Every structure is written in C-alpha cells, then in structure tokens.
Amino acid sequence: MKKLVILFLFAVLSVNAQETSQMVSFEGKIANRNSDSIVLATGKNFKKTLRLNKRGQFKEAFEIPADGLFQLFDGSETTLLFLKNGYNLKLTMDAKKFDESIKYEGNGAKENNYLAQKALTDEAFEKDLDVLFTEDESTFNASLEKKKMGDLSQLEKAGVDASLSQMLTSMIQQESIMLSQFYAQKKVAEKMNGAISPSFNYENHKGGKTKLEDFKGKYVYIDVWATWCGPCRAEIPFLKKVEEKFHGKDIVFVSISVDTQKDHEKWKKFVTDKELGGVQLFADNNWNSDFIKAFGINSIPRFILIGPDGKVIFADAPRPSSQALDSTLGEFFNM
Structure with missing residues (x-):
C-alpha cells in the first residue's frame, strides 16, 4: 500500500483550497532521471510540467492556484510537495533512490524535508501492514494508535508552516480511520478464501x-x-x-x-x-x-x-x- 492512503487523502483534501494565483520559484537537479520531465499537480485544475535538461536540471518560476500540497511525479514514482506563495525552493534527488535521496534547500526547505522524511517513516510502517492485517483487532488498533500519536508528535516538533500542519493533522487522523476500514474489509474478505469464486x-x-x-x-x-x-x-x-x-x-x-x-x-x-x-x-x-x-x-x-x-x-x-x-x-x- 506504499503511499496509497496518503495520496488518496491528498487527492480528497487538496481540492478544498481557495484558489488565488500565487507565484513560486522551483529548481533542482535529478540524477538517474526516469523521464525528461517532472509533473506537479493538485486537485483537478492544476498540472505543471517542468522540463529537464540533459544534466537533469530544471528551473522555473510559475503560478500556483493556492498555497498547499502538490503531487510531484517523476515518470515512475510520486512524492508530496508543499508550495506557498514566495517560496524559492531547490531540490536534489537520485531517482534510483527517490525518497531516500530527496533533499530541499531554500525558502520552504523545512516543510518539504519534513514531508520527505515522513514518506520514509510511512513506508517503513506500511511494510509491516501485511503482517498487522493478520493480527487480532486489539493488536492492530494499538499499532495504529501508536503510529497516529507518533506522527502527530513529530509534526508538532517539526515546527512547519501552520497551514501545512493543519493539512497534515487532518490527513494523519483520516489515515488512521481509513486503515481501520481496510482492516475490517480484509476480515470480511477472508471468509471467501477457499470458496469457488463468483463469476463475471x-x-x-x-x-x-x-x-x-x-x-x-x-x-x-x-x-x-x-x-x-x-x-x-x-x-x-x-x-x-x-x-x-x-x-x-x-x-x-x-x-x-x-x-x-x-x-x-x-x-x-x-x-x-x-x-x-x-x-x-x-x-x-x-x-x-x-x-x-x-x-x-x-x-x-x-x-x-x-x-x-x-x-x-x-x-x-x-x-x-x-x-x-x-x-x-x-x-x-x-x-
């Protein structure tokens, strides 16, 4: 389920921002790139393609519809990016390592380095989900609560922009609810294992x-x-x-x-x-x-x-x- 829950919640929550044109500057260098461009998108009405030169570099200033979370896609993998009016952000990344190699500098670096680190924490937890989904309900819920409280604590300590903190607090809480729903669905599904499948x-x-x-x-x-x-x-x-x-x-x-x-x-x-x-x-x-x-x-x-x-x-x-x-x-x- 790598990143799927958080990306789904991003898709649901990101469309609610009030749209006003904002300008940001974004540059970077991507080693071992997966394509000739990266794509930034949010909601249904914004998609920006940034072209890479032969060295994997890009630099562009552009308008965003509103401050908020954006999905960055490099042709193979996806990560979340927080952009705000006036940000002057620089990214370095090795596409072969992706999350592990993401590093930001400039105005907005604190917020986006936090998001990159959170992606690694979430991935580590999600690797354990297949095993957790086999546990009894009390064990699963305890693990889920521990993850939620840990995320909220780390977010508070990070001292990121207040609007980002508010978005992530909501996402962390909704993530816990969604995973509980997945768990319940899996338990119902298990009853079908071994039976002749319905047809189509x-x-x-x-x-x-x-x-x-x-x-x-x-x-x-x-x-x-x-x-x-x-x-x-x-x-x-x-x-x-x-x-x-x-x-x-x-x-x-x-x-x-x-x-x-x-x-x-x-x-x-x-x-x-x-x-x-x-x-x-x-x-x-x-x-x-x-x-x-x-x-x-x-x-x-x-x-x-x-x-x-x-x-x-x-x-x-x-x-x-x-x-x-x-x-x-x-x-x-x-x-």
Missing part, C-alpha cells in the same frame, strides 16, 4: 466479452480499479512490472474498471493511451455489478487472486507494489 462476463477492451471461466486452469490476478482513482493509477507501474516478470507463466492479469457508463469512452482512451497490459474489462454496472458486490468491494484499488481450480486464494490479495505479491506468485511458479 464483462466487456473486453479488445472486443467482445470475457468471463472468468475463460481462464480455467490458470491463476487469475484481478485488479478492481477506476480511471478517477489516484491510488489505483499509482499501482499501474508496479502491475506492469509484475506482468512482465511472470510473462509466459500460467497466470493472467485482469483489470476490471468500475467506472460509470458515462465514463466508458474515458476508460477506453485511458487504457489505450497508458498502454495498459493484461486483460482490460469494464464492469457491467460499476459498484453494483454482481461480481463487485459478491466480494463486498467498497473501496479501490482491490486485488483478488483466484486459483486454477476457480477457488479464491486471496479475496483481498497483496497489491502489485507489495513485496508480498512477488514472493507469493514466486512460490506458485518456483521462482
């Missing part, structure tokens, strides 16, 4: 319809997602890597979109433009589709692993960005 028969992006029975004799890894879902999109690069690693094995990767019918064309274009692999399907009735309801899916992304015999192995399977998925599939194929 959905529109295939390549034409016609595809049903679960078409994959009999193969493992089926299902990604339930939507084009509007930021955390879903964040998993796509990892899913592509997993597909590549297990290409030629007896496993099929199926993505089921729960976009509404009005976004059908948006889904078709997204799959084409992003060159999504695997089997791309469109659920017949978004969240109310029988397959989706049978698994009790009320939040996405959601991943499901079904065995060659049609039985559910994991009704709530490890995500593509999790090392647990790689090791689980590796055991099935002796890799």
Whole structure:
C-alpha cells in the first residue's frame, strides 16, 4: 500500500483550497532521471510540467492556484510537495533512490524535508501492514494508535508552516480511520478464501466479452480499479512490472474498471493511451455489478487472486507494489 492512503487523502483534501494565483520559484537537479520531465499537480485544475535538461536540471518560476500540497511525479514514482506563495525552493534527488535521496534547500526547505522524511517513516510502517492485517483487532488498533500519536508528535516538533500542519493533522487522523476500514474489509474478505469464486462476463477492451471461466486452469490476478482513482493509477507501474516478470507463466492479469457508463469512452482512451497490459474489462454496472458486490468491494484499488481450480486464494490479495505479491506468485511458479 506504499503511499496509497496518503495520496488518496491528498487527492480528497487538496481540492478544498481557495484558489488565488500565487507565484513560486522551483529548481533542482535529478540524477538517474526516469523521464525528461517532472509533473506537479493538485486537485483537478492544476498540472505543471517542468522540463529537464540533459544534466537533469530544471528551473522555473510559475503560478500556483493556492498555497498547499502538490503531487510531484517523476515518470515512475510520486512524492508530496508543499508550495506557498514566495517560496524559492531547490531540490536534489537520485531517482534510483527517490525518497531516500530527496533533499530541499531554500525558502520552504523545512516543510518539504519534513514531508520527505515522513514518506520514509510511512513506508517503513506500511511494510509491516501485511503482517498487522493478520493480527487480532486489539493488536492492530494499538499499532495504529501508536503510529497516529507518533506522527502527530513529530509534526508538532517539526515546527512547519501552520497551514501545512493543519493539512497534515487532518490527513494523519483520516489515515488512521481509513486503515481501520481496510482492516475490517480484509476480515470480511477472508471468509471467501477457499470458496469457488463468483463469476463475471464483462466487456473486453479488445472486443467482445470475457468471463472468468475463460481462464480455467490458470491463476487469475484481478485488479478492481477506476480511471478517477489516484491510488489505483499509482499501482499501474508496479502491475506492469509484475506482468512482465511472470510473462509466459500460467497466470493472467485482469483489470476490471468500475467506472460509470458515462465514463466508458474515458476508460477506453485511458487504457489505450497508458498502454495498459493484461486483460482490460469494464464492469457491467460499476459498484453494483454482481461480481463487485459478491466480494463486498467498497473501496479501490482491490486485488483478488483466484486459483486454477476457480477457488479464491486471496479475496483481498497483496497489491502489485507489495513485496508480498512477488514472493507469493514466486512460490506458485518456483521462482
């Protein structure tokens, strides 16, 4: 779940800022870059592409819609950036190490170095989540409360800008609530493990319809997602890597979109433009589709692993960005 909860909360909370044009200056140098540009975005109405020169350097002054949190995407990974009117910020980073190498200087450095350090703390905690999700409720809740109180304490000590502190306080509290909901969902999902999976028969992006029975004799890894879902999109690069690693094995990767019918064309274009692999399907009735309801899916992304015999192995399977998925599939194929 690397960064997914915090990025989802960022997407929800960042759109509420009152928009007024603000000017910031941002420069930096990125070693081992993943692309020729980085992208800054927030909410639905702001996206800024910063071009890198041959040395991986960039420098530009530009307007932002309002002070607040921005998502920085380097073509492969994502981090959060806090920008405020008048900031003159300088970034240095090694894209191969990403979070571990991020360092800021200049006006706004304190706030953004804090965000970079928090990302590392969150990642360390999230590596333990797969194990924590197997614990009893009291143990899980105690760990969650310890994480929340620790985050709030560190935020207070950091002495960052008051507006950032207010945003992060809300995000930290909401993160705890969301993880509790994930835990409850996983416990419900566990009851389906070992049972014959419900079926589906959905529109295939390549034409016609595809049903679960078409994959009999193969493992089926299902990604339930939507084009509007930021955390879903964040998993796509990892899913592509997993597909590549297990290409030629007896496993099929199926993505089921729960976009509404009005976004059908948006889904078709997204799959084409992003060159999504695997089997791309469109659920017949978004969240109310029988397959989706049978698994009790009320939040996405959601991943499901079904065995060659049609039985559910994991009704709530490890995500593509999790090392647990790689090791689980590796055991099935002796890799």
